[in-house]
Amino acid sequence: MRYFVLFASILFSTFSLAIVDGHEYVFDGENKKENEAKAELFNELAQELRCPKCQNQNLADSNAMIAGDLRRELYQQVKAGGDEQSIIDFMVDRYGEFVLYRPKVNAMTYVLWYGPIALLVIAVICLIVIVRKRKQQPELDEADLSEAQKKRLDELLGKDKGDDHV
């Protein structure tokens, strides 16, 4: 049982990033449940929003000056009770879609969102076509060969006039 728990905890442990300067972002309102929800939203957004100065770090992970500023802004907005969508809109209005690690679905991102599915569908279709074609081809038997072909086959296999010593 102990091993099972250990195994399960390894299997289901979620990958999480430590937030730089994490101690600065304390949610200590009166309502405990609300604090937890806010902290969760803050963590979620800090991990999902990309630092606009960095090529591939999120707000939680980056120590760039701008990431620090945006973490503080995010903290203040979450603390003031801002909801997820309004905060995301705030960031996109200023820094563009670049800051979204999960880009919105629109004409510009269709390829990004649906491309992999389209490729998978194409691959499956190709596979089906190939398999069907193979099935349609009649299986050949040695009996179907003409005399000349049989002779050539024997030659290639090294059979000398019934002498099977090879």
Next chain:
Amino acid sequence: MKRWTLFIPFIIFVLLGFLLWRALYLDPKDIPSALVDKTFPEFNLPTLVSGETKTQASLQGDVHLVNVWGTWCISCKVEHPFLVKLAQQGVKIVGVNYKDENEPARQWLQELGNPYLYSVDDEAGTLSMDLGVTGAPETFFVDSKGVIRHKHQGPITQANWAPLEKIWLDLVNEAKGGSQ
């Protein structure tokens, strides 16, 4: 199987190769600004030298370059002499002093020359955040109606000014055409 189908992998290879080769010459830091063609964000900030309050309304009526700078920013120092030169040529430049201390900033302007009509003191970085600034220097081309028309990231120098000058002149001509 038809013979030409044998070339499909090769064609895919060539297309992929072209795509990746092209991507080698793209600048991943060149992020399209979300603010182009939007009205300059509202602000209400004191200027660095005279201390009077300026708002976004002060940008209307003429074409301006809005240059985000700070004394802590090394590229700004590189850019500064060229801004002074542009100002002498009659380009109207407004500064946004980004997350900086007042005294060193004033000293900087005194020692290196002041190319700005005025610099607003954005010590808290609120205006810069509304502008989507990710670092300094950044320069916004604002038309006479107060709309941001172009954003340049990094220092403006003699070497990269030519295409920017065209944008600038277009805006100036547009402003002239509108007032006649």
